[in-house]
Amino acid sequence: DAKTTQPPSMDCAEGRAANLPCNHSTISGNEYVYWYRQIHSQGPQYIIHGLKNNETNEMASLIITEDRKSSTLILPHATLRDTAVYYCIVRPRSYNTDKLIFGTGTRLQVFP
Amino acid sequence: DAMVIQNPRYQVTQFGKPVTLSCSQTLNHNVMYWYQQKSSQAPKLLFHYYDKDFNNEADTPDNFQSRRPNTSFCFLDIRSPGLGDAAMYLCATSRGTSPGVPEAFFGQGTRLTVV
Numbered sequence: 001d002a003k004t005t006q007p008p009s010m011d012c013a014e015g016r017a018a019n020l021p022c023n024h025s026t027i028s029g030n031e032y033v034y035w036y037r038q039i040h041s042q043g044p045q046y047i048i049h050g051l052k053n054n055e056t057n058e059m060a061s062l063i064i065t066e067d068r069k070s071s072t073l074i075l076p077h078a079t080l081r082d083t084a085v086y087y088c089i090v091r092p093r094s095y096n097t098d099k100l101i102f103g104t105g106t107r108l109q110v111f112p
Numbered sequence: 113d114a115m116v117i118q119n120p121r122y123q124v125t126q127f128g129k130p131v132t133l134s135c136s137q138t139l140n141h142n143v144m145y146w147y148q149q150k151s152s153q154a155p156k157l158l159f160h161y162y163d164k165d166f167n168n169e170a171d172t173p174d175n176f177q178s179r180r181p182n183t184s185f186c187f188l189d190i191r192s193p194g195l196g197d198a199a200m201y202l203c204a205t206s207r208g209t210s211p212g213v214p215e216a217f218f219g220q221g222t223r224l225t226v227v
Contacts, residue, residue: 038155043218043220044155044202044216046215046217085154087154099157099167100157100206101157102154
């Protein structure tokens with residue numbers, strides 16, 4: 001499975017956009033990019049995923065570069081409740097290798 | 113409504129005394145995962161079931177076993193807990209059908225303390 005690299009921590013002011021980068025330079029053609037987050041003492045929560053096109057849902061936007069070697073998760077208007085560890089994961093779509101492996105993640109602190 | 117339920121939320125066990133953690137799901141998902149998460153670390157995959165097929169991670173100690181008697185339930189058995197096994201244990205499920213790989217749903221976890 002492709003590895004991911006994320007900054008260990010980031011800060012963001014409440015109400016501003018939070019842009020969380022992820023490097024996955026060894027991603028292969030059959031691997032999706034997934035983002036999860038984990039709020040303190042809770043189980044991880046799915047945010048969004050994509051293959052090569054940019055994606056948007058009610059929680060966030062995902063921008064994937066054309067060469068697919070990096071991506072950015074965007075929280076358009078960060079709130080204090082968005083303080084969490086954000087994990088970028090690449091995951092194959094093969095039937096027999098349905099594993100979800102977490103990297104070290106980015107700890108996002110949203111401040112007032 | 114909770115879709116992946118882990119019981120109990122907190123478990124205290126004695127050093128060396130077998131302990132079982134349970135997970136149930138109402139999603140009818142094919143895949144169930146068990147993760148171990150120690151303080152300030154990312155979740156670490158221990159094993160997962162794809163239907164009845166058990167998939168162990170290479171570095172999961174033999175002390176950790178799992179059972180999946182039916183689609184809805186999965187158990188994590190720790191045969192002889194050591195102090196180093198104190199952690200949050202997370203259960204997750206996903207549909208696991210191709211094409212594409214759907215999202216995974218996590219339970220709230222069981223925090224295990226070994227005394």
